[in-house]
Amino acid sequence: MLLKFTKMQGLKNDFMVVNGVTQKVFFSPDLIKKLADRHSGIGFDQLLLIEPPYDPNVDFHYRVFNPDGEEALQGINGASCFAKFVLEHRLISKKEISVSTASGLLSLKVAKDNSIIVNLAExxxxxxxxxxxxxxxxxxxxxxxxxxxxxxxxxxxxxxxxxxxxxxxxxxxxxxxxxxxxxxxxxxxxxxxxxxxxxxxxxxxxxxxxxxxxxxxxxxxxxxxxxxxxxxxxxxxxxxxxxxxxxxxxxxxxxxx
Structure with missing residues (x-):
């Protein structure tokens, strides 16, 4: 299988972003480790997988994997890259995006200057x-x-x-x-x-x-x-x-x- 991906960067972290909405993909821990290798693979700080929503009330489900193959609970560091990806790839046209993650819901908004504002927590x-x-x-x-x-x-x-x-x-x-x-x-x-x-x-x-x-x-x-x-x-x-x-x-x- 040929896997399409995008490399993105934010806060000096680099991410491998994968569209799991239009292509079917399963990541085993071993495969993630191979892809994370900066010499023989792609290399990244985290892998971001964008999936169709599990809940009909949100727009996407968003999963984050560390280079050791483990799924991360927090996906905050890659949230802005996620939003930029779904907008640039025209997976959504809304100005407000809701997404479910392993640790709960995230809400993101496109500002007038096209910057992405992420609602974090109180x-x-x-x-x-x-x-x-x-x-x-x-x-x-x-x-x-x-x-x-x-x-x-x-x-x-x-x-x-x-x-x-x-x-x-x-x-x-x-x-x-x-x-x-x-x-x-x-x-x-x-x-x-x-x-x-x-x-x-x-x-x-x-x-x-x-x-x-x-x-x-x-x-x-x-x-x-x-x-x-x-x-x-x-x-x-x-x-x-x-x-x-x-x-x-x-x-x-x-x-x-």
Whole structure:
């Protein structure tokens, strides 16, 4: 069988996107591993499979596979690529797209400038000591600090004490933000010991929400990390955080499987 696919990129992740609506395909873990190999296969950070809807009330079902062949529960990182793909391949013409995933429903909207806005989730924010806040988003907990000088003992003393006191089920990640202007901030992501981490979309959204809560910054906000810039939209507590990002179609191809 000749499998048609598209390589796409967003937030410096590359995706192999497969149209399972107009072509029938089954991916075994072994096949995914072979395709994921960057030397002998196609190579990708994740494989995105677009399928007909399982539920008549949504437009598509969307599955995400990691390079080890395992299906991922979260498909947030590839959501914008998914939307760009179905629009460019004329699988849908609507401006609002609903899609089911392994972890629930996603809602996406085409803005007036043709950017894709993804409705993510409602962040749960709790104020804490030392000008820190905790933000729970999509099952992950972050400790956030904005415009705060970070002394050498910040992680050993402040973060360690804070995590011990709150007894989190899992050690939270730490977002340190710096507000640049009313619509822009930068941030870095750390583990609870101070080691730098690769930031995903949840961390960008968390940083944007933290900056808006801090004051002096307004939605929409350009949130910048060393990886990329995302635009975050948030109207405050009891509202969904949304994001848009630049995604690129790298090439279309086909491979025998």
């Amino acid at each position: 962040p749960k924010v709790t104020a804490a000591a030392d000008n820190l806040k905790t933000v729970e988003l999509c099952g992950r907990t972050y400790i956030t600090a904005c415009n705060k000088e970070v002394p050498k003992d910040f992680f050993d003393m402040v973060i360690h004490s804070f995590t011990e006191k709150n007894k989190f089920k899992e050690k939270p990640e730490v977002v340190i933000c710096r507000i640049i202007n009313p619509h822009k901030l930068t941030f870095n992501l750390y583990d609870s010991n101070g080691g730098r981490l690769k930031a995903g979309i949840q961390a960008y959204c968390c940083a944007g929400a933290a900056g808006i809560l801090q004051g002096g910054i307004q939605s929409p906000v350009a949130v910048e990390n060393e990886r990329d810039v995302l635009t975050i939209y948030w109207d405050g507590e009891a509202s969904l955080v949304k994001f848009s990002e630049e995604v690129v179609r790298i090439f279309d191809g086909s491979v025998a499987i």
